[in-house]
Amino acid sequence: MNRFWTRLRMASAMLALTTLVAACGGGGGSPSVSGQGSLRVALTDAPACGYDEVNVTVVRVDVHRSSEATDTDSGWQSLVLDPPRRVDLLTLTNGVLEELGTTTLPVGTYTQLRLVLAANSPQEPMANSLVPTGQNEVPLQTPSAQQTGLKIPVNLVVEEGEMADVVLDFDACKSVVRAGNSGRYLLKPVLTAIPRVDNGALSVLGHLTALPPSGAAVSLQQDGLVARATVTDAQGRFLLSPVPAGNYDLVITAQGRVTLVMTGVPVSDVGRTTINTSSTPIALTDSDTRSVSGVVSTGGSSDVPDAMVRALQTVNGQTIEWTARPVDADTGVYLFSLPVAAAAFTAYDPAATSYTFTPDAGTAARYTIQARVPGQDSQQAEVDLSSADQTADFVFAP
Known part of the structure; x- marks a missing residue:
């Protein structure tokens, strides 16, 4: 189950939760730096793919000064949500900012943050769940290491009398993995921590x-x-x-x-x-679409690798990601439906009131499909969708 943790990465985003004021339950050990500051934490989400709801229940947020600290080490500081808060991540879009909570902390630099979710149980079978579009709500299975939290590297500087502000971006689209036709869905969290300001900047x-x-x-x-x-x-x-x-x-x-x-x-x-x-x-102008699909597998084994597949293009010399999804946990299958018309580009102009986009003819129906597996070099294939749907399979070492 360790591979659940390899999905955690730094990105950037924000759209948060509902206001919670939480108490700080300090970890063991005495801080070596005197003085108090405060920490404010919010949660947000990026676009989801094919879901009407993605619900998670947040128990607490833990921070530590050491990026290598384990859950049994002393020195942890905690923002506890009492009671735990169940939130639909898909309601957190387009700049909606609501707080998880605020707490006091000893001054210093904190380099590890952990978001702790409740586990599904007989008493709370839907603490974490999702609703596939047009279907009924189903449990969302979380990592076995859930009790220690979802680890995120950070660089939070808490100064005396000042507030350190951080937003956690929980990318539902890249974090939910379907498991074949079993009806099971797995949570392999893709998380981001970013600073925030309250003056409308950084937006x-x-x-x-x-x-x-x-x-x-x-x-x-x-x-x-x-x-x-x-x-x-x-x-x-x-x-x-x-x-x-x-x-x-x-x-x-x-x-x-x-x-x-x-x-x-x-x-x-x-x-x-x-x-x-x-x-x-x-x-936005219309474009026909075609699909690219395939299987990501492990050579000589029936094990399905913990893989993320991305559809990329090069537009006017710039690499862009069109979409990215984890492969099916049981079958390794992925499927993208992509536009075949040429992508178009322009440059930002602070004085412009309107924009004209220029088609890049070389991008028409052409994509790079990239597969990534933790601990191995990425693989990629060039596909041309101009005349038919395409297939791109990838085989990784055990």
Whole structure:
């Protein structure tokens, strides 16, 4: 079950929970640094794939100054949720910020954070659950190591009289794994911890139109790695917040629509970046779709590897991620439905009131499918969907 932990990674995002004030239950040992500061923690989610609800029950948040500390070591500090809070992650989108809680901490730098979820039990069979679109609620199986928490590397500096603010991004789309036709779903958490500010900075706002029924996914990426993602609301509005300061590619994807990429989008800690207003929305245009599917397997074994598969493109010289999913836990199968029309690009202009996107003809129907297994080199295959659906299988070492 250790492979559940290998999915934990740093990314960026935010859309949080409901206000909770929690008490701090300190771990053993006396702090070596005097003085008190405070820690505030919130939870958020990125877009989900094919689910109406993804529910998790949060018990507490633990922090430690050592990134190598085990659950039995002294020095842990805890923000305890009493009672535990059950939250539908899919309600936390488009800049909705609600707090898990605030607690006092000894000053210092904390480098490990653990999010502890309740375990499903005969008394609480649905502490963690999901509702596949159009189906009934089913339990969501959590890691056997759940009691020690989901480990996230952080760099939280708690200063005397100051508050350290952190948001945990729980990517439901990449964290839920289907197990064949068994009806079982597994939680392999993909988590991110990012700082936040309260002045509207570290955020990007924009508007789209001509959306498909499921809306559009909007993300900020660097070299094909997603830093923050969300989905549009019913009016086509999107808000990506908080996002670490830097320059990003804004990537817009939707089923049956042309992919759009805006390069050079700045994010700063002094103000919000506004792409456009509701009076000048970016229109999405139609595209036919075809599928790429395959199996990720372990050579010479029936064991299914703990694999993540990504669909990538290179648009105007920039690598972007169109989507990423874990493979089926029982079969190793994955399936993507991707647009075949050429992706289009433009550059961010702070003075622009509207944008024109230029098609990149070389991207039409062409994707790189990449498979990743913890502890091994990634594998990839080039696919061309211009005339038919394609298959790309991957075999990893035991």
